[in-house]
Amino acid sequence: MSHTLGIRQVQKQKTRQALLDAALGLLEEQSLSSLGLREVTRAVGVAPTAFYRHFRSTADLGVALVEEALGSLHPMIRQTVATAEDSDQRIVRAVRLIADHVDAHPAHVRFLARERHGGVQPVREAIRDQLARFAEEVKAELAKDPESGGWNDSDLLMLAHLYVDQMLITASLFLEARETSDVEHERERVTRLATRQMRLISVGRRHWLG
Amino acid sequence: MSHTLGIRQVQKQKTRQALLDAALGLLEEQSLSSLGLREVTRAVGVAPTAFYRHFRSTADLGVALVEEALGSLHPMIRQTVATAEDSDQRIVRAVRLIADHVDAHPAHVRFLARERHGGVQPVREAIRDQLARFAEEVKAELAKDPESGGWNDSDLLMLAHLYVDQMLITASLFLEARETSDVEHERERVTRLATRQMRLISVGRRHWLG
DNA sequence: TCATCCAGTTAACAACTGTTCTCCGGAATT
DNA sequence: AATTCCGGAGAACAGTTGTTAACTGGATGA
Numbered sequence: 001m002s003h004t005l006g007i008r009q010v011q012k013q014k015t016r017q018a019l020l021d022a023a024l025g026l027l028e029e030q031s032l033s034s035l036g037l038r039e040v041t042r043a044v045g046v047a048p049t050a051f052y053r054h055f056r057s058t059a060d061l062g063v064a065l066v067e068e069a070l071g072s073l074h075p076m077i078r079q080t081v082a083t084a085e086d087s088d089q090r091i092v093r094a095v096r097l098i099a100d101h102v103d104a105h106p107a108h109v110r111f112l113a114r115e116r117h118g119g120v121q122p123v124r125e126a127i128r129d130q131l132a133r134f135a136e137e138v139k140a141e142l143a144k145d146p147e148s149g150g151w152n153d154s155d156l157l158m159l160a161h162l163y164v165d166q167m168l169i170t171a172s173l174f175l176e177a178r179e180t181s182d183v184e185h186e187r188e189r190v191t192r193l194a195t196r197q198m199r200l201i202s203v204g205r206r207h208w209l210g
Numbered sequence: 211m212s213h214t215l216g217i218r219q220v221q222k223q224k225t226r227q228a229l230l231d232a233a234l235g236l237l238e239e240q241s242l243s244s245l246g247l248r249e250v251t252r253a254v255g256v257a258p259t260a261f262y263r264h265f266r267s268t269a270d271l272g273v274a275l276v277e278e279a280l281g282s283l284h285p286m287i288r289q290t291v292a293t294a295e296d297s298d299q300r301i302v303r304a305v306r307l308i309a310d311h312v313d314a315h316p317a318h319v320r321f322l323a324r325e326r327h328g329g330v331q332p333v334r335e336a337i338r339d340q341l342a343r344f345a346e347e348v349k350a351e352l353a354k355d356p357e358s359g360g361w362n363d364s365d366l367l368m369l370a371h372l373y374v375d376q377m378l379i380t381a382s383l384f385l386e387a388r389e390t391s392d393v394e395h396e397r398e399r400v401t402r403l404a405t406r407q408m409r410l411i412s413v414g415r416r417h418w419l420g
Numbered sequence: 421t422c423a424t425c426c427a428g429t430t431a432a433c434a435a436c437t438g439t440t441c442t443c444c445g446g447a448a449t450t
Numbered sequence: 451a452a453t454t455c456c457g458g459a460g461a462a463c464a465g466t467t468g469t470t471a472a473c474t475g476g477a478t479g480a
Binding site for chain 4: 221260263
């Protein structure tokens with residue numbers, strides 16, 4: 001049972017979302033640590049002081065963006081790892097899913113890649129924690145696979161982190177591909193590269209024991 | 211035969227280096243896109259206008275920092291991949307070399323990890339180009355290995371990029387470990403993780419063909 | 421209906437930014 | 451010895467920043 005929000009709270013959420021969207025747009029050409037509060041409110045069309053009704057600071061807004069960005073990534077990762085059938089087909093599909101996600105949410109992906117090692121500590125920590133949770137999820141999915149017989153938890157988590165990092169690297173490459181002159185060709189190149197890298201890791205996984 | 215520089219050029223290089231060092235220090239707690247020109251000159255103790263005698267902008271300074279940071283990383287990567295003997299021993303040594311490099315040049319590593327996907331385009335490009343050159347170097351070393359029989363250039367480069375990315379991820383983890391309460395324990399944990407990940411990739415490499 | 425609440429506004433603050441122009445004093449050149 | 455060169459200093463510019471305080475008006479709840 002969802003509590004119906006008054007038109008007051010609805011308006012507040014609307015401008016809050018407008019602030020997040022505007023910030024995400026501005027962050028395509030700069031880092032969070034240089035994002036100004038006034039810059040964001042100006043883009044939305046509200047007074048600078050309205051910002052404080054929603055966020056304590058731009059760093060606080062950044063943490064909110066982490067939730068949003070990784071929230072949209074959440075179902076994608078599930079879908080990537082879960083589907084079984086042939087191993088090679090799974091990799092091909094995973095890479096395509098990553099490419100599609102980058103096309104659907106380029107700004108979110110850019111934000112995560114940029115701020116994962118960025119200059120704002122709370123945001124870095126938020127991303128690190130969320131990625132760790134993703135790795136746990138991936139590990140749980142990997143554990144279901146019959147190919148994981150004889151693997152201990154530590155090794156499974158190690159592999160999960162390898163996959164998660166590889167996904168982010170691949171996503172970042174697809175992002176760069178979008179800024180190329182020959183977009184289609186570059187996307188193809190990245191697809192081939194990422195597929196082979198994933199495949200090599202999978203080969204390593206298959207022969208890990210013994 | 212090195213041309214002896216006049217005391218004028220020597221002084222210029224000295225303040226230039228001071229600017230680079232000060233910037234590197236300031237960048238431990240922020241990103242390049244928020245680094246102010248006056249901020250840097252203030253830290254060095256020179257007039258703001260002196261900055262223009264050395265760099266066109268802070269972005270220009272950033273590109274210079276890329277050269278410096280990857281220059282110090284250059285010999286390390288050579289040493290990492292080159293030494294042959296037992297395969298497992300090579301991995302163990304490589305991880306230790308990375309750890310030592312992070313301890314020796316933490317600010318450089320932080321700068322590269324942060325600005326690789328950062329908000330300043332020319333710096334991103336400079337890092338990308340340099341890393342591509344490193345991957346070419348790694349590929350050349352891998353080609354010497356008898357284990358690379360039957361590998362084509364494309365696959366070798368694919369593997370080289372995998373190794374380079376893995377090195378950067380590992381370096382970044384060692385960097386984060388330094389900011390932990392239990393530094394020694396965390397460093398140990400990262401060492402074990404990175405070693406196993408490298409090992410898995412090597413297993414994949416060994417069984418890649420056929 | 422009336423008092424309360426509260427998202428957003430307006431105005432003002434000191435502090436800061438990048439950039440230009442003019443100048444200085446010592447090194448470099450002739 | 452005389453002249454040129456040039457890294458750095460100084461002052462001033464318009465424009466920006468985060469933050470504070472007091473205020474407005476429409477939604478909210480009694």
